[in-house]
Amino acid sequence: MKRRKRKIIGRIIRWTVLLTLPLTAAGAVRGVKAAAEIINFPEEAAENFAENVSFSKNTKLKGADLLSGETVLSHGYGVYAEVRSGEVRLVSPLDMESDNPGEKPYPEKWTKGISITRTTYGKYSGNAFFNLDGGSQVNNKTTLSNDLLLRESRNAPDFTISDTAEPQVLLYHTHTTESFEPFVRENMDAEFNYRTTDETKNMIMVGNAIQAELEANGIGVIHVTEIHDYPSYNGSYGRSRESIVPILEEHPEIKVVLDIHRDAISGEDFAAQPYIEIDGREAAQIMIISGCDDGTLGMPDYIKNFRFAAALQRQFEGDYPGFTRPILFDYRHYNQDLTTGSLLIEVGSHGNTLEQVQYSGQLIGRSLCRLLEEMKNK
Numbered sequence: 285m286k287r288r289k290r291k292i293i294g295r296i297i298r299w300t301v302l303l304t305l306p307l308t309a310a311g312a313v314r315g316v317k318a319a320a321e322i323i324n325f326p327e328e329a330a331e332n333f334a335e336n337v338s339f340s341k342n343t344k345l346k347g348a349d350l351l352s353g354e355t356v357l358s359h360g361y362g363v364y365a366e367v368r369s370g371e372v373r374l375v376s377p378l379d380m381e382s383d384n385p386g387e388k389p390y391p392e393k394w395t396k397g398i399s400i401t402r403t404t405y406g407k408y409s410g411n412a413f414f415n416l417d418g419g420s421q422v423n424n425k426t427t428l429s430n431d432l433l434l435r436e437s438r439n440a441p442d443f444t445i446s447d448t449a450e451p452q453v454l455l456y457h458t459h460t461t462e463s464f465e466p467f468v469r470e471n472m473d474a475e476f477n478y479r480t481t482d483e484t485k486n487m488i489m490v491g492n493a494i495q496a497e498l499e500a501n502g503i504g505v506i507h508v509t510e511i512h513d514y515p516s517y518n519g520s521y522g523r524s525r526e527s528i529v530p531i532l533e534e535h536p537e538i539k540v541v542l543d544i545h546r547d548a549i550s551g552e553d554f555a556a557q558p559y560i561e562i563d564g565r566e567a568a569q570i571m572i573i574s575g576c577d578d579g580t581l582g583m584p585d586y587i588k589n590f591r592f593a594a595a596l597q598r599q600f601e602g603d604y605p606g607f608t609r610p611i612l613f614d615y616r617h618y619n620q621d622l623t624t625g626s627l628l629i630e631v632g633s634h635g636n637t638l639e640q641v642q643y644s645g646q647l648i649g650r651s652l653c654r655l656l657e658e659m660k661n662k
Contacts (some may be wrong), residue, residue: 301440338357372500372646377489378466382527386481388514390463397474397549399493400465400635402557405609407571413610414596415660419612420601426576432472433613436587437594442624443539445656451504452656453540456532457487457492458524458618460511465557465637468566472529472555478548478634488630490645491544497649503656506531508540525619532622540592540625540656543618546641547571557635560606567647568632568640571609572597575616583617588624596627599655 285409413421414430417435424430461479463486465472480486488509498505510527513520524543532538549556558569574593577583593611600608620626629648632641 287638305357315443342609353540361414371381372496373494374642374646375483376495377642380484380489382482384482385483386514388461388479388481389474390482390598391473394476395467395474397472397637398552399471399554400469400557401554401563402468404560404606404608405558408610416598418598418602419605420597420608422594422597423610423612423614425612425614426578427624428576433590434572439591441592441595441659442585442588443592445539445659446537447660448537449502449504450537451506451535453490453498453537453542453652454504454508454535454538455542455544456503456508456510456519456524456528457491457512457545458543459513459545460488461486461514462510462633463634464546465643467637467639468557472635479514481511482507484510487544487546487554487631489638490546490641493645494542494544494643494649497646497653501653501657502651514651519638520639521617521619525622528619528622537621538650541619541623541627541628543628544645545628545630546636547633549633555635556633557637558609558633559640561605562604562607562643562647563568564638567604567607568636568639568644569609570600570607570614570632570644570648571630573612573614573616573618573630575618575620578611581615581617581621582645583621585624586620589620589626592613593627596652596655599651600648603651603654606645 295590408421408423411430412424414423414424414434416434422430422433422437424433461481463476463478463480463482478556483489488507491507491509495505495507508524508527508531510524511525512527528541534540549558560569561567572593574590575581575583576590577586583589590613593613597608597611616628618628619625620628631644631648
């Protein structure tokens with residue numbers, strides 16, 4: 285079946301579900317109101333919206349309960365998304381709540397802890413740092429020379445992207461429960477360790493934002509929403525590996541594998557909130573980590589991952605100047621032996637807010653879409 289035909293059939297099914305389920309589940313009056321809320325946007329955006337709306341089985345909107353939380357239209361999406369004139373719009377994490385927040389819910393009350401320092405990281409100096417073409421940077425923590433890495437950064441990634449509906453991107457979270465500040469304020473919480481099993485307030489929410497952009501642009505993606513770091517933090521990378529290896533075996537067409545984390549930038553009496561304003565909104569600054577092998581880590585193709593990291597870094601900075609911190613190139617494994625497009629991305633820090641990191645997820649998705657489009661069959 286041709287791709288356009290599949291889309292038309294899928295569109296009809298999705299609209300049927302959207303228009304009938306609220307009516308049958310919550311009564312005619314409430315259902316009509318919910319349906320009106322869902323479809324209250326310009327007619328020209330309806331086609332895109334029908335292909336990009338979804339609900340997680342554990343997620344609902346505060347005060348809305350649009351599809352009762354029981355219907356899964358796109359597994360793992362975890363958000364209510366709509367597309368207006370080509371732009372994906374996501375509900376704020378503060379306006380979403382999980383039907384099953386798990387054993388470690390997000391706090392409802394806060395205590396006063398260390399101060400939050402809002403900062404925007406700029407260019408770095410020193411022998412460990414060098415500029416990529418276009419102005420973005422690399423933090424080289426290895427014995428490889430900067431000149432060698434600069435030459436390698438100019439080589440194209442090792443893989444190409446096909447024009448197919450099959451998944452070519454895999455998103456997952458080794459440290460799934462990593463979480464963030466609720467909003468911009470002066471102090472961290474003294475008791476919260478910034479980890480939660482609530483999927484609307486942890487790394488799954490950030491992955492959902494990336495996924496929304498990829499799917500809106502027709503790029504097949506699988507988002508693994510398993511929690512790998514709770515109740516035990518130790519062994520997280522082994523557990524995340526167990527989750528993704530079977531998927532890669534089943535879908536050898538997957539080329540890009542991104543482990544989405546957040547950083548923890550802090551001192552004894554402060555925590556950093558690295559942010560930058562992009563198109564009038566605050567986004568958390570991000571950092572790519574690309575692992576190097578010293579001969580003991582079992583990653584013989586590490587330089588191919590680095591080439592992809594450099595291409596993605598240039599795309600991020602070309603699209604959104606100042607969005608990134610330098611690529612960290614270091615002796616790290618992080619399951620990056622599995623493909624030549626495997627990277628770890630730190631999205632902000634625990635001092636960043638939920639809305640800042642959700643927006644960063646969208647920006648990551650948009651830039652990744654542009655890069656992959658350029659890489660198609662090249």
